[in-house]
Amino acid sequence: MPQQINAEIRAFIVENFLFGDESEAPADDASLIESDIVDSTGILEMVSFLEEHFSVEVADPEIVPENFDTIARLTAFVAGKNKAKAAAGT
Numbered sequence: 678m679p680q681q682i683n684a685e686i687r688a689f690i691v692e693n694f695l696f697g698d699e700s701e702a703p704a705d706d707a708s709l710i711e712s713d714i715v716d717s718t719g720i721l722e723m724v725s726f727l728e729e730h731f732s733v734e735v736a737d738p739e740i741v742p743e744n745f746d747t748i749a750r751l752t753a754f755v756a757g758k759n760k761a762k763a764a765a766g767t
Contacts, residue, residue: 682731682759683752689726690748694719705749710742720745727751733758 687702694714695701709715715723723745724735733755744754 679752679756682755683748685730686727686748686751686755689723689730690714693722693726703748705752706747708746709748710746723751727755731755731759733762 683705690709691697691699691702694709703709703712703714709719720740724740727733728735739754742750744750
């Protein structure tokens, strides 16, 4: 499941921030902010994408680099949200 999440997040980033250029796709642990792939507006677009595509809720305090700076962190964040949702039975 995390591999699927990772692939879907990567595809969103390539399509929306790199204009479909797969050759510019960052490594899983590359900073999206430091490499100027996303800015604050881009982070908000990511939040909307995660909420709509993965049916997760993102609270304002969760919008931090520890969750949103790399594809790996985004994947772990969504996987954790899905795991918590499954444990709660929702």
